[in-house]
Amino acid sequence: SAVISQKPSRDICQRGTSLTIQCQVDSQVTMMFWYRQQPGQSLTLIATANQGSEATYESGFVIDKFPISRPNLTFSTLTVSNMSPEDSSIYLCSVEVIWNTEAFFGQGTRLTVV
Amino acid sequence: SQKIEQNSEALNIQEGKTATLTCNYTNYSPAYLQWYRQDPGRGPVFLLLIRENEKEKRKERLKVTFDTTLKQSLFHITASQPADSATYLCAASNTGNQFYFGTGTSLTVIP
Numbered sequence: 652s653a654v655i656s657q658k659p660s661r662d663i664c665q666r667g668t669s670l671t672i673q674c675q676v677d678s679q680v681t682m683m684f685w686y687r688q689q690p691g692q693s694l695t696l697i698a699t700a701n702q703g704s705e706a707t708y709e710s711g712f713v714i715d716k717f718p719i720s721r722p723n724l725t726f727s728t729l730t731v732s733n734m735s736p737e738d739s740s741i742y743l744c745s746v747e748v749i750w751n752t753e754a755f756f757g758q759g760t761r762l763t764v765v
Numbered sequence: 766s767q768k769i770e771q772n773s774e775a776l777n778i779q780e781g782k783t784a785t786l787t788c789n790y791t792n793y794s795p796a797y798l799q800w801y802r803q804d805p806g807r808g809p810v811f812l813l814l815i816r817e818n819e820k821e822k823r824k825e826r827l828k829v830t831f832d833t834t835l836k837q838s839l840f841h842i843t844a845s846q847p848a849d850s851a852t853y854l855c856a857a858s859n860t861g862n863q864f865y866f867g868t869g870t871s872l873t874v875i876p
Binding site: 657 | 799809810811814865867868
């Protein structure tokens with residue numbers, strides 16, 4: 652199993668600013684992911700955070716808007732850049748210890764952009 | 766594109782009854798289906814995984830089925846309790862590929 656600590660748990664930000672979300676795992680994991688969960692919507696994968704190389708982004712998400720760092724196998728950050736109210740959402744960090752088995756999630760970051 | 770659909774309406778049931786939640790998938794042939802529980806303000810928590818070659822999986826009061834002909838998974842909670850009230854998410858995936866999540870079904874168990 653894996654225990655994930657994600658912070659901040661919530662924030663209210665001004666439009667045009669950036670917020671960096673941190674994800675710390677209690678063990679080394681290869682596969683780490685960032686999701687967005689908008690109200691009433693399913694979890695949408697933003698990107699796979701790759702240790703030591705650039706993240707792999709899904710369609711509709713770009714590095715300039717959502718830069719991701721993964722300096723080691725236990726830590727990653729997601730930045731939401733130049734925020735607008737449309738970025739208001741819950742952002743979730745997730746890991747898979749063994750591929751295609753259960754995913755472990757952080758508690759999420761509830762972001763409100765005003 | 767692939768689509769994972771769950772009961773869009775909230776489900777209310779009486780305590781002690783069996784809750785049945787539905788997950789349908791289209792334009793996709795997953796090798797795995799997973800079910801998660803999500804409480805307000807929390808991340809999803811894994812409950813059960815079922816593979817395409819398994820018809821049924823059980824864990825305590827939970828049961829999951831996987832029907833590749835109907836392209837559907839059913840999630841059952843027997844002897845439901847108010848503590849089972851939460852949103853339940855279905856996720857589909859193939860080997861080496863990302864998970865695709867449904868929008869979730871909100872379950873309320875009434876005492």
